[in-house]
Amino acid sequence: MKTSINIIQPDDWHVHFREGEMLKVVTKYSARVNRRCIAMPNTTTPITSSIQAINYKKLIESNSNSINFEALIPCYLTNSLNIDDFTYALQKKIFVGGKLYPSNATTNSQHGVTDIKKIYNIFEIMEKENSVLLIHGELNRDDIDIFDREKYFIDEELYQIRNTFKNLKIVLEHVSSDYGVDFVNSNQNIAGTITPHHMLLTKDDVFKNEDINPHHYCMPVVKNEKDLIALRKAACFDNNKFFLGTDSAPHHTNDKVQNQSLKPGIFSSPCSIELYATIFEEENALGNLEQFSSINGPLFYGLEINKETLTLDKRSKEINEFTEEGNIRIKNFSIDKKINWKVL
Numbered sequence: 206m207k208t209s210i211n212i213i214q215p216d217d218w219h220v221h222f223r224e225g226e227m228l229k230v231v232t233k234y235s236a237r238v239n240r241r242c243i244a245m246p247n248t249t250t251p252i253t254s255s256i257q258a259i260n261y262k263k264l265i266e267s268n269s270n271s272i273n274f275e276a277l278i279p280c281y282l283t284n285s286l287n288i289d290d291f292t293y294a295l296q297k298k299i300f301v302g303g304k305l306y307p308s309n310a311t312t313n314s315q316h317g318v319t320d321i322k323k324i325y326n327i328f329e330i331m332e333k334e335n336s337v338l339l340i341h342g343e344l345n346r347d348d349i350d351i352f353d354r355e356k357y358f359i360d361e362e363l364y365q366i367r368n369t370f371k372n373l374k375i376v377l378e379h380v381s382s383d384y385g386v387d388f389v390n391s392n393q394n395i396a397g398t399i400t401p402h403h404m405l406l407t408k409d410d411v412f413k414n415e416d417i418n419p420h421h422y423c424m425p426v427v428k429n430e431k432d433l434i435a436l437r438k439a440a441c442f443d444n445n446k447f448f449l450g451t452d453s454a455p456h457h458t459n460d461k462v463q464n465q466s467l468k469p470g471i472f473s474s475p476c477s478i479e480l481y482a483t484i485f486e487e488e489n490a491l492g493n494l495e496q497f498s499s500i501n502g503p504l505f506y507g508l509e510i511n512k513e514t515l516t517l518d519k520r521s522k523e524i525n526e527f528t529e530e531g532n533i534r535i536k537n538f539s540i541d542k543k544i545n546w547k548v549l
């Protein structure tokens with residue numbers, strides 16, 4: 206039995222750092238184990254210009270407590286981008302790609318795109334620049350059940366994008382269903398990120414009768430056991446198409462009370478790589494962790510694989526119930542089972 210594993214230092218291809226006090230508190234938890242993180246651009250004022258991206262990157266890196274840490278910023282795609290600035294920022298690698306939020310799919314996505322055809326000109330530029338389109342793949346419409354949003358998005362929009370822009374690299378973010386896994390596996394130039402919570406929770410952990418557990422409420426919502434099993438198989442065994450993206454998404458506990466405005470998101474960065482290691486061990490796939498956490502992502506994005514390494518020891522990791530600093534109070538993601546691995 207292994208008591209220690211040494212892997213190439215991971216990257217997290219999907220994290221929310223927010224802004225203000227929250228950013229100052231949460232950033233160091235991701236920089237603790239990751240060399241690079243893609244910082245989601247759905248801040249209160251979305252990141253849509255090169256100058257905003259440069260400033261946001263600086264702000265995150267200066268709060269990371271690490272000299273090696275790098276924040277990568279995608280552009281929040283809207284109907285009204287300045288195309289010249291966008292193209293310039295892609296060419297200069299100021300933007301690592303573009304993020305598509307369907308309108309009102311999750312936190313601060315009210316600026317998102319209502320009709321994807323209106324931004325086909327943007328996809329064209331991205332395809333030409335060999336850039337990456339990151340997608341929150343859910344269709345949010347009144348007649349669609351919350352558990353079916355990913356499937357509908359794939360059927361009604363993603364197939365269309367895929368077939369129109371065949372060379373555009375696409376990441377289906379936080380894949381949450383077996384349907385999503387199948388789509389990624391059966392199409393070219395597409396990869397998926399998988400969160401720890403989608404491999405640990407099912408809808409019974411979120412919805413009980415009329416009640417919602419606000420701390421397990423996220424978008425896309427966690428689904429059925431068959432979906433969890435498909436995601437575990439994809440992360441642990443499926444070739445090179447899936448990689449690490451925690452979607453760690455902190456909210457103040459005041460925004461996590463059960464009411465109309467309950468905000469979706471799970472804060473997992475204090476124990477992210479430890480959760481993944483625990484899952485891979487359960488699947489007898491510890492040997493594949495590095496591929497998922499540290500190799501598949503940079504290969505897909507066309508970036509260098511990290512030179513640094515990270516060691517995890519087999520010992521149980523205790524997680525505090527909350528991350529608390531100053532006025533910030535965030536519930537840490539926790540599960541019933543033990544976390545068996547720890548970064549010292």
Ligand SMILES: [Zn+2]
Pocket residue numbers: 219221245452454
């Ligand atoms: Zn997210």
